[in-house]
Amino acid sequence: MTAPVLVLVDHTEDGAVRAPVRELLTLARELSGGAGVHAAWAVDGVEPSPEAVAELAALGATHVHRVVVDADPHLSAVLAEALASLLDATGAGLLLVVSSFENKEAAARLAISTGAGVVTDADGLAQVDGRYVASKTVFAGTWNTTCAVTAPLAIVALKPNSVQPSVLEGAPAAQVGEHAVTVSDKARRVALVERTERPASGRPDLGSASIVVAGGRGTEGDFSVVEELADVLGAAVGATRVATDEGWIGHDAQIGQTGVTIAPRLYVGVGVSGAVHHRGGMQASGTIVAINSDPDAPIFEIADFGVVGDLFTVVPQAAAEIRRLKG
Ligand SMILES: Cc1cc2nc3c(=O)[nH]c(=O)nc-3n(C[C@H](O)[C@H](O)[C@H](O)COP(=O)(O)OP(=O)(O)OC[C@H]3O[C@@H](n4cnc5c(N)ncnc54)[C@H](O)[C@@H]3O)c2cc1C
Structure with a gap:
């Protein structure tokens, strides 16, 4: 099974690619079988810089999509519709996101609207007999399980520190394009009215720290x-x-x-x-x-x-x- 893989790029407010995204791209490169790795950058006021695009390409992204939505992409309903539109456009058979609260909520909405099979908090992913098979621990970490996605489209939220990231020597430049999305009225029922930045501690983020x-x-x-x-x-x-x-x-x-x-x-x-x-x-x-x-x-x-x-x-x-x- 070879199908393009779509990767949601989490980035900081300064436009830096978040570390767990490197793991997603490393995995996507292996799983796409050369069919293409599409990186989705939701433009939330922050554009992908040439340095960020070069970093994504070095990790295996063949395409970088500037996803321009006419609503706040940090709202899960909005993000889910934007990703659904991009999945359609790229023909991807797998969407990889970092397993954060925000992304898992969007993944669940997306799975409902597209009929995809979704696995959250995965710590590994492979292709077995033409299916995506994810591993994850359950029951407070006491059991290791494997879950095979049986739907044609798979969405997997991967926990940070699950894959050793690596760059592709001599990777070609990625094609950068804009993907504009107009979201439905339903997705606009929630509006973000205020955002308070947590004071930076200078230490790594707890959820993704090694x-x-x-x-x-x-x-x-x-x-x-x-x-x-x-x-x-x-x-x-x-x-x-x-x-x-x-x-x-x-x-x-x-x-x-x-x-x-x-x-x-x-x-x-x-x-x-x-x-x-x-x-x-x-x-x-x-x-x-x-x-x-x-x-x-x-x-x-x-x-x-x-x-x-x-x-x-x-x-x-x-x-x-x-x-x-x-x-
Ligand atoms: C529904 C529910 C949900 C919960 N969710 C969570 C959760 O998400 N996360 C969580 O952490 N807890 C959660 N708890 C609480 C959990 O059950 C424990 O009470 C809690 O984790 C214990 O915290 P502790 O290890 O700091 O304290 P304690 O169990 O009191 O342990 C303190 C330890 O410190 C050691 N100690 C004391 N002095 C020293 C010293 N000077 N040097 C070295 N060691 C020392 C003691 O020997 C002891 O082992 C939840 C409880 C409930 C009921």
Whole structure:
């Protein structure tokens, strides 16, 4: 089965391609079988720069579509209609999006309107016997499953850190074109009235970071040790619900069943017991390191490396040693 693949390009307000998009394009390149990789850039006031187009081409995009919609493309109904129109125009058999709340909502709407099969929170995707087969963990990370899309069109929302991104040596330039979309009145029933930018922490985004250091009740509200270790590792800072409920850190840092689901290459839990609701959001991490004073803490059941000790002693020592090794 060879069919063009469409990739939704998430970008920052500065016009930079977000890191997980590199993974989508790497995967799209393999799965398209040479039938073409179409990158969709929803113009939300930010245009794809020549540098961004060159980056997309190097990752395998054969076409870059400037999707110009007559409504706000950050609204899921609007984005779904814009992508439906582009799927039609490109004849793509697969749409790849980064698994974010915004994109998953658009994917669900799109699946209903197009009859596509949709898999969200996938951590892998392959072609098996002419079908797209995605892998994903379910039931709080306790089961690994594979889901085959049986509809002619597949939509897959891929979790960050699922694919090793790579560039294509000597990739040709991508064809850049405009795809204008007029959305229906139905899609205009919601209007975005206000947007407040979250103050930048300077650290990576929790949902897509490749290293996460999470703090729990054991920190007793002193997140400075967690932040110190995160900064020396170039990691995002996460937390348990206890820590966010106590107001020690914002709710957007909460990892778990009722928070963010993460799958970084490295997760470090600091004063985190490893309760089932927390594990549900981090169990799919590549390597799990736990620092806890209680040798019987449940997190040690899933940890690859564990340190039994007082976090206020262990973490500063670890940070100092990593800093020394880094020179
Ligand atoms: C419906 C529902 C949804 C939930 N959703 C979530 C969710 O999304 N995310 C989430 O995280 N929780 C969630 N919870 C809460 C969850 O059940 C746990 O209560 C919570 O994860 C525990 O957080 P904790 O590990 O910080 O605290 P605790 O379980 O109290 O663990 C603290 C750990 O710190 C260790 N410790 C203490 N002092 C030190 C020290 N000085 N040095 C080293 N270690 C130390 C202790 O040994 C202990 O293991 C949910 C609960 C419910 C009921």
